Amino acid sequence: DVKVTQSSRYLVKRTGEKVFLECVQDMDHENMFWYRQDPGLGLRLIYFSYDVKMKEKGDIPEGYSVSREKKERFSLILESASTNQTSMYLCASSLQGQNTEAFFGQGTRLTVV
Amino acid sequence: AQSVAQPEDQVNVAEGNPLTVKCTYSVSGNPYLFWYVQYPNRGLQFLLKYITGDNLVKGSYGFEAEFNKSQTSFHLKKPSALVSDSALYFCAVRDGGGSYIPTFGRGTSLIVHP
Numbered sequence: 001d002v003k004v005t006q007s008s009r010y011l012v013k014r015t016g017e018k019v020f021l022e023c024v025q026d027m028d029h030e031n032m033f034w035y036r037q038d039p040g041l042g043l044r045l046i047y048f049s050y051d052v053k054m055k056e057k058g059d060i061p062e063g064y065s066v067s068r069e070k071k072e073r074f075s076l077i078l079e080s081a082s083t084n085q086t087s088m089y090l091c092a093s094s095l096q097g098q099n100t101e102a103f104f105g106q107g108t109r110l111t112v113v
Numbered sequence: 114a115q116s117v118a119q120p121e122d123q124v125n126v127a128e129g130n131p132l133t134v135k136c137t138y139s140v141s142g143n144p145y146l147f148w149y150v151q152y153p154n155r156g157l158q159f160l161l162k163y164i165t166g167d168n169l170v171k172g173s174y175g176f177e178a179e180f181n182k183s184q185t186s187f188h189l190k191k192p193s194a195l196v197s198d199s200a201l202y203f204c205a206v207r208d209g210g211g212s213y214i215p216t217f218g219r220g221t222s223l224i225v226h227p
Contacts, residue, residue, distance in 0.1 A: 042218060048214055092157075099162070106156045
């Protein structure tokens with residue numbers, strides 16, 4: 001069974017902390033994504049990676065960075081957490097190709113206090 | 114540019130009745146269309162997709178979707194709703210003539226009443 005695993009289901013961090021969200025997939029997928037999900041706003045793409053060390057900014061990259069040193073792992077970094085980054089964060093992966101579906105992790109609910 | 118719209122924030126239906134969750138899209142090339150479901154506090158799960166061919170696509174849990182090119186729609190349907198179908202449903206599109214990053218709709222909350 002295909003699997004995308006996010007390191008934490010729930011996380012509480014303080015304002016100003018550096019936060020790492022980890023995502024690992026076991027399907028040898030080229031593409032990996034980080035989204036945030038907020039009520040009424042749907043899914044918004046933060047960053048996308050199509051290969052190791054390659055990344056593209058999504059719709060809302062400000063305040064975030066990413067790292068992809070290995071094909072199976074895609075990390076999202078909040079450089080200095082702020083309360084407006086309180087959200088549900090979803091990682092996904094897919095094969096290359098426009099007709100391929102994405103597989104999602106279970107999500108990380110981050111609260112910044 | 115690609116975009117997708119889910120015009121209803123919420124759909125209510127009685128158990129046993131047919132359900133429809135609406136999705137319309139805009140692309141410059143050929144559309145690749147997807148439906149996903151999200152249960153509370155979980156990630157999204159893939160339901161079905163349209164790539165090419167038959168306009169009626171069948172997917173998981175008895176769901177199907179109808180691709181209508183002239184109306185640029187891809188509505189999700191099920192002949193008989195279950196209470197357990199209550200969840201958040203997302204439509205997504207990729208433009209065959211452009212980006213390989215999917216665009217998601219804002220989601221529709223489906224509530225099935227016993």
